[in-house]
Amino acid sequence: MPEAKEIILKLRGLEVHFPIRKGVFKRVAAHVKAVDGIDLDVYRGETLGLVGESGCGKTTLGKSILQLVKATSGEIFYDDRTKERDLNKLDHKEMMEVRKKLQIVFQDPHSSLNPAFTVFQALEDPLKIYGIKSKQERRKIIGDLLVSVNMRREQMDLYPHEFSGGQRQRIGIARALSIEPDLIVCDEAVSALDVSIQAQVLKLLKDIKVKRNLTYLFITHDLSVVEYISDRVAVMYLGKIVELADVEDLYAQTMHPYTKALLSAIPVADLDKKSKRIILQGDVPSPVNPPSGCPFHPRCSQCQEICKTDIPPLTRYETNGNEHYSACHFAEQQLEK
Amino acid sequence: MKDEVIISVKNLKTFFYTNNKCNKAVNGVSFDVKKGKTLCIVGESGCGKSVTASSIMQLLPKLSRIESGEITYHSDDGDIRIDKLARNGKKMRSLRGSDIAMIFQDPMTSLNPVYSIGFQIGENLKYHTDFSRSKIKDKSINLLKEMGIPLPEQRVKEYPHQFSGGMRQRAMIAMAMSCDPKVLIADEPTTALDVTIQAQIFELMDTLKSEFNTAIMLITHDMGVVTELADDVVVMYMGNIVETGTVGDVLRTPSHPYTKALLQSIPILGRGKNQEIEPIRGTTPDPYKRPEGCQFMPRCDFADDTCLSMPDESKLSSTHSVRCWHPLEV
Numbered sequence: 001m002p003e004a005k006e007i008i009l010k011l012r013g014l015e016v017h018f019p020i021r022k023g024v025f026k027r028v029a030a031h032v033k034a035v036d037g038i039d040l041d042v043y044r045g046e047t048l049g050l051v052g053e054s055g056c057g058k059t060t061l062g063k064s065i066l067q068l069v070k071a072t073s074g075e076i077f078y079d080d081r082t083k084e085r086d087l088n089k090l091d092h093k094e095m096m097e098v099r100k101k102l103q104i105v106f107q108d109p110h111s112s113l114n115p116a117f118t119v120f121q122a123l124e125d126p127l128k129i130y131g132i133k134s135k136q137e138r139r140k141i142i143g144d145l146l147v148s149v150n151m152r153r154e155q156m157d158l159y160p161h162e163f164s165g166g167q168r169q170r171i172g173i174a175r176a177l178s179i180e181p182d183l184i185v186c187d188e189a190v191s192a193l194d195v196s197i198q199a200q201v202l203k204l205l206k207d208i209k210v211k212r213n214l215t216y217l218f219i220t221h222d223l224s225v226v227e228y229i230s231d232r233v234a235v236m237y238l239g240k241i242v243e244l245a246d247v248e249d250l251y252a253q254t255m256h257p258y259t260k261a262l263l264s265a266i267p268v269a270d271l272d273k274k275s276k277r278i279i280l281q282g283d284v285p286s287p288v289n290p291p292s293g294c295p296f297h298p299r300c301s302q303c304q305e306i307c308k309t310d311i312p313p314l315t316r317y318e319t320n321g322n323e324h325y326s327a328c329h330f331a332e333q334q335l336e337k
Numbered sequence: 338m339k340d341e342v343i344i345s346v347k348n349l350k351t352f353f354y355t356n357n358k359c360n361k362a363v364n365g366v367s368f369d370v371k372k373g374k375t376l377c378i379v380g381e382s383g384c385g386k387s388v389t390a391s392s393i394m395q396l397l398p399k400l401s402r403i404e405s406g407e408i409t410y411h412s413d414d415g416d417i418r419i420d421k422l423a424r425n426g427k428k429m430r431s432l433r434g435s436d437i438a439m440i441f442q443d444p445m446t447s448l449n450p451v452y453s454i455g456f457q458i459g460e461n462l463k464y465h466t467d468f469s470r471s472k473i474k475d476k477s478i479n480l481l482k483e484m485g486i487p488l489p490e491q492r493v494k495e496y497p498h499q500f501s502g503g504m505r506q507r508a509m510i511a512m513a514m515s516c517d518p519k520v521l522i523a524d525e526p527t528t529a530l531d532v533t534i535q536a537q538i539f540e541l542m543d544t545l546k547s548e549f550n551t552a553i554m555l556i557t558h559d560m561g562v563v564t565e566l567a568d569d570v571v572v573m574y575m576g577n578i579v580e581t582g583t584v585g586d587v588l589r590t591p592s593h594p595y596t597k598a599l600l601q602s603i604p605i606l607g608r609g610k611n612q613e614i615e616p617i618r619g620t621t622p623d624p625y626k627r628p629e630g631c632q633f634m635p636r637c638d639f640a641d642d643t644c645l646s647m648p649d650e651s652k653l654s655s656t657h658s659v660r661c662w663h664p665l666e667v
Contacts, residue, residue: 053531054502164620194381195558199602199616221531224561228604228612247610265536267561268606271588279540280533282487283501 007079008183008215009042009065014074016057016064020288033287034060036239037074039314042183047209047216049230049247051223051262053284057239058219062185065217066102067095078102080182100130103176107188109168113160119146119171120156126179145174148211149204166197170204177208183215190225202229223266227251235259238295239287241314245324253319255326255334258296294329302330342411343520343552344370344393344437349406349420351385351392360624362388362401364576370520373550375542377563377584379599380573383621386556387442389573390522393554394439395424412436412519435465438513442525444505448497454481454508455493461515480511484541503534510541517549524556539566560603564588569656572596575621575632578650582657592653592664595633631662639663 015037022029034057042048052058063069065076067087076087080101087098106112113122123142124135132138143153149170160168169189176184186205190198206229209216220226226233227247234244235258243256254260264278280299285291291298297307306329314327319335328334351363363385370376378386391397393408408419410432422429441447449457458477462468468476474493481489484507497505506526513521523542527535543566545551555566563570563584570587572580572595580593591597601615619636622628628635630645637644641663648662 053533166620194621195560196381196599196602196617197620199604199614202604202614203616223532224604224606227606227608228610228614230610251607251609261533263606265532266606267535267539267559267563267565269560269564269588269600269603270605270607271564271585277536277540279536283503283534284531 006044007041008044009040009217010075010077010079010084011038011040011065012075012077014038014040014061014064014076015072016060016069017072030288033239033290035064035071036287036290038239038241040234040241040244042215042217044182044215045213046231047218047229049226049233050217050219050236051221051226051233052236053221053262055284055287056236057287058236059187061236062104062187062217062219065185066099066104068104078183096129100179101182102185103179103181103183104185104187105169105172105176105189108192109165109172110192112172113168115160118157118159122160122171123156123175123178126175130179141178142174145178146171148177148208149174150200164197165193166200169193169197169201173201173204173208177212180212181214183217185217185219187219188221189218191220191222198225205229223263224268235262238285238290240295240327241325242296242327243325244314245319245326246322249319249322249324253324253335255317255319255324255331256296256328257300257302257334260334261299294327304329341372342369343372344411344554345407345409346370346389346393347407347409349389349392349408350404351388351397351401352404353388353398353401355400358625361576361627362624363392365406366573366576366578367406368571368578368581370552370554371569372519372552373546374568375546375553375555375566376569376571377567378554378556378571378573379558379560379563381558381621383575383624384573385576386573387524390439390524390554390556393419393522394433394437395419395422395429396433396439397424410437410520431465434461434518435516436518437520437522438516438518440506440509440513440521440523440526443529444502444509445497445529447509448505450497453494453496454500458493458508458512458515461512465516476515477511480515481508483514484508484511485537486511502530503537506530506534506538507541510538514545518551520552520554521545522554522556525558526555527562528558542566560588560600561606572599575624575627577632577647577660579633579661580657580659582654586654586657590657592657592659592666593633593661594637594639594663594665597665598636631660639665 016035017031017033019028020030050058064071071088077084078087124138127138142156190201230247233247233250234241237258243259261278261280282299293309294307294312297303312327312329314325317324347367349366353360353362380386403420410417410419455477459473462473478489478493486492527538567584570584571578574595580596598617602617604614617636630647634640634644643662648660650658650660652658
């Protein structure tokens with residue numbers, strides 16, 4: 001963790017709603033509230049893990065930061081150390097400038113590389129756009145990049161089908177690194193990989209982060225991976241952040257019943273740690289019409305009257321002297337149990 | 338309770354033939370599935386675990402065949418050699434779905450989108466029982482209810498796209514359980530599901546095991562799932578079983594270098610961010626260019642010249658055996 005906490009990315013009231021259109025005139029019938037009011041600070045040099053079940057809006061959040069999905073409302077401030085800018089308000093030209101600093105690694109290494117391009121062709125475009133004119137130089141840079149992700153320089157003239165899944169994911173990482181970004185959004189970057197390969201990529205990501213002084217927003221559904229790689233973890237449920245804390249505190253002093261259930265549901269590969277699963281009833285509600293009050297209340301075992309009517313705000317608490325946010329009316333009581 | 342073996346597989350070899358090349362997907366695999374126990378088969382993608390399951394169900398694709406070996410189903414009225422049955426013969430079809438049932442990995446693609454859930458569950462009962470139409474309907478509703486699907490009377494008429502992922506998987510299990518099978522083969526049943534839904538499915542499988550004494554063969558790549566559910570474990574690598582034993586044998590005292598490496602390469606929940614994970618170097622070899630001898634040799638730290646020939650299975654205890662020239666000290 002960096003000593004002085006410098007904020008690199010600040011989200012304020014971010015909302016991404018997708019309209020559902022119906023009928024002949026394509027009238028907007030309802031909205032899918034994929035991201036529904038998120039406030040979040042990302043500090044420079046940290047890895048912020050973002051976890052949640054499928055459909056909770058974690059990928060949409062990642063994409064909206066890079067402006068791959070336009071936010072409905074709210075602000076995304078990115079601080080590149082010279083000035084702070086709201087990404088939602090930038091025009092195309094300014095965005096080009098900022099995009100250099102923000103990159104993404106996608107989930108599926110098989111579909112995120114164009115099969116008709118060699119690795120060199122796939123990786124040279126960003127370099128061209130950002131002003132490296134000579135081909136010689138581009139080849140050198142890309143060669144260095146491949147070496148830095150533990151691949152061989154000669155491999156740059158091969159096509160994606162000639163690589164295994166782990167290698168393709170490393171090419172994806174190399175592509176994200178090519179124009180020296182500050183912040184990388186890793187969207188389920190290791191989920192599609194086999195376990196032995198997953199470890200290689202995780203280690204690589206950890207090494208690169210230290211070497212290049214990067215900040216990660218690490219989106220995943222796998223809590224064991226998050227624990228390994230993150231400094232802080234944010235848990236999302238139905239478009240909202242329900243808990244945000246330092247990784248140790250989140251696991252040791254959970255302050256939201258959803259996080260508790262999530263943690264207990266994970267099969268742990270440790271025979272001495274077999275614990276009782278908390279079985280949640282039912283499925284995640286539809287983000288089209290989320291339940292009233294606390295979004296988690298229909299599945300929560302400790303649901304009270306207040307939970308059905310009032311939305312609990314994300315409130316700041318402290319555990320072990322670190323900030324710990326939880327959106328539960330009974331957050332402090334969670335600690336006692 | 339004595340461990341009663343219900344399916345025994347001996348020296349099974351299943352090969353695939355494409356473009357004049359032969360992929361020895363399963364190359365000599367032996368294990369037993371016991372009544373009321375869960376056998377977990379773990380391994381990475383391409384190690385042959387799903388092919389083993391398809392071999393038992395005789396659901397292999399056209400360009401593949403069981404080359405040699407025995408698959409014996411110890412039914413109540415005598416032993417049946419599954420490998421000797423015709424793939425689509427009467428006998429095999431009467432076993433498939435009634436005595437031996439399978440849950441597939443992806444509930445999105447393994448249900449037929451144009452038939453209602455009720456029809457798809459009922460189909461199994463129609464062929465394997467002499468129930469009347471109304472009885473089939475009642476039984477389908479009951480099955481859905483047992484699987485914890487709310488409003489089963491209404492749900493039974495709905496189509497797969499109206500179900501969520503977890504509910505589809507539960508409908509699949511309902512289908513598999515409809516004829517009270519003796520053996521349930523689950524091929525990565527929860528890989529496509531969220532953890533909270535996964536926990537629900539596991540709870541369900543545990544009940545099946547304890548209430549109906551069903552033998553479960555669970556195929557997975559997740560060591561966590563193994564720890565939670567397994568009684569016995571089979572670890573596969575490139576078409577061979579490298580290690581078998583009870584869950585304690587394999588997880589506490591892994592003696593094959595691959596098992597050990599696999600266990601060290603996964604982050605474990607609750608060990609914090611400073612835990613060491615050791616990736617296994619290299620990648621799994623191309624199945625058409627297999628290394629000679631022990632398949633794990635190119636990635637193994639303990640390999641030497643003896644590893645150029647395939648080691649035999651050696652017993653470490655009555656339950657624990659390993660296929661390695663240099664098993665690790667237990």
